[in-house]
Amino acid sequence: MAEQAQGLREWIKGQSIQAQKEVLDARTAGSRVVAVTSGKGGVGKSQITLNLALALQKLGQRTIILDADLGLANINILLGYEPSYTLWDVVQKHLSVRDVMQQGPLGLSIIPGGSGISQLASLNTKEIDTIIKGFQELESEFDWLLVDTAAGISPGVLSFVLAADEALIVTNPEPPALADAYGLIKSIWQVQGRVSLELVMNRSVSLKSGEEMGMRVINLTKKMLNQNVGFFGAVREDTHSARAISRQIPLVLLYPASPAAQDIGDMAERMIHRIKPAKRGRWEQFIYRMGRMWSSWPKAEDGPEESK
Ligand SMILES: Nc1ncnc2c1ncn2[C@@H]1O[C@H](COP(=O)(O)OP(=O)(O)O)[C@@H](O)[C@H]1O
Ligand SMILES: [Mg+2]
Numbered sequence: 275m276a277e278q279a280q281g282l283r284e285w286i287k288g289q290s291i292q293a294q295k296e297v298l299d300a301r302t303a304g305s306r307v308v309a310v311t312s313g314k315g316g317v318g319k320s321q322i323t324l325n326l327a328l329a330l331q332k333l334g335q336r337t338i339i340l341d342a343d344l345g346l347a348n349i350n351i352l353l354g355y356e357p358s359y360t361l362w363d364v365v366q367k368h369l370s371v372r373d374v375m376q377q378g379p380l381g382l383s384i385i386p387g388g389s390g391i392s393q394l395a396s397l398n399t400k401e402i403d404t405i406i407k408g409f410q411e412l413e414s415e416f417d418w419l420l421v422d423t424a425a426g427i428s429p430g431v432l433s434f435v436l437a438a439d440e441a442l443i444v445t446n447p448e449p450p451a452l453a454d455a456y457g458l459i460k461s462i463w464q465v466q467g468r469v470s471l472e473l474v475m476n477r478s479v480s481l482k483s484g485e486e487m488g489m490r491v492i493n494l495t496k497k498m499l500n501q502n503v504g505f506f507g508a509v510r511e512d513t514h515s516a517r518a519i520s521r522q523i524p525l526v527l528l529y530p531a532s533p534a535a536q537d538i539g540d541m542a543e544r545m546i547h548r549i550k551p552a553k554r555g556r557w558e559q560f561i562y563r564m565g566r567m568w569s570s571w572p573k574a575e576d577g578p579e580e581s582k
Contacts, residue, residue, distance in 0.1 A: 308438060308439065308440045310421065311442070312443060312444045313426065313427070314451045317445055321476075321519070322538060324353070325535065328379060328527065332380065336418070338412065338416045339421075343391070352524065358376075360386045360387060361391065365404060371385060391430075439560075445488075447475065447483070456494060463495075463501045471504065473488045474541070478509065480510065485508055507544060509541070510533040526538060
């Protein structure tokens with residue numbers, strides 16, 4: 275079985291982008307919502323979301339990013355542009371979600387959350403419906419919705435994670451980041467979230483040490499919480515990363531052969547094969563579930579209630 279899968283992957287790699295797309299479309303019809311999140315800030319979420327999205331585009335996967343950091347819009351800074359509109363304008367100015375969508379490199383689409391993200395908490399049902407409909411309309415045009423969230427365990431952030439199909443929990447090998455990754459997994463476990471969790475070890479010295487470090491967190495969550503977390507992959511520490519950020523050109527475009535760009539590219543390939551296809555209607559459910567959580571959870575930033 276494993277050999278067969280490997281053989282198929284090799285074959286797909288050898289085909290043209292168009293042929294790759296046709297094969298993958300047939301195997302993975304349906305679009306998926308993947309939240310990229312972390313316990314601690316500054317671990318590389320935005321960098322990974324943007325470059326993963328571009329790597330997916332390169333593989334012929336139609337990808338859209340929801341830039342959902344509550345305070346700081348990040349993706350636009352990495353790309354060096356100022357969004358004209360944000361999600362909030364869908365409610366305020368009655369624009370469609372498509373109107374606020376921005377075009378990034380390689381045909382990547384981006385929805386700037388901006389202040390609209392924090393305002394979601396105060397939307398009424400009709401307003402949430404408007405946003406749901408906007409997402410619904412776009413769903414058939416995309417294979418992936420990647421959500422770049424803020425860090426931490428506040429209800430606002432957790433609502434994105436819990437509403438997604440899959441969450442990539444980004445951490446790095448430093449003890450505070452590892453502890454916060456564990457804390458985030460524990461918070462998700464406490465609210466009995468059904469989202470499937472995968473760990474990404476960014477800034478690893480090597481792929482091997484990154485995986486070893488990741489497995490320590492994964493084994494701990496299994497032992498202490500009986501919560502399954504998968505290992506999604508390691509991204510190596512790479513000085514090209516800071517250079518790409520300062521030039522406001524994505525790493526996979528500016529330095530495609532750099533170690534971190536290669537690792538993120540490999541991750542995109544694994545993603546296509548590992549994350550299960552979802553039925554249509556996932557995006558609608560994603561926004562709906564999020565809206566419901568926003569309205570029912572306490573507004574204070576003090577985390578979810580302890581589980582009973
Ligand atoms: N693999 C890496 N190697 C070296 N530096 C990295 C790597 N990934 C991220 N960084 C650095 O970490 C900083 C924070 O990344 P960012 O994506 O903004 O984090 P977050 O979105 O989690 O706050 C960036 O300045 C970037 O240069
Ligand atoms: Mg960020």
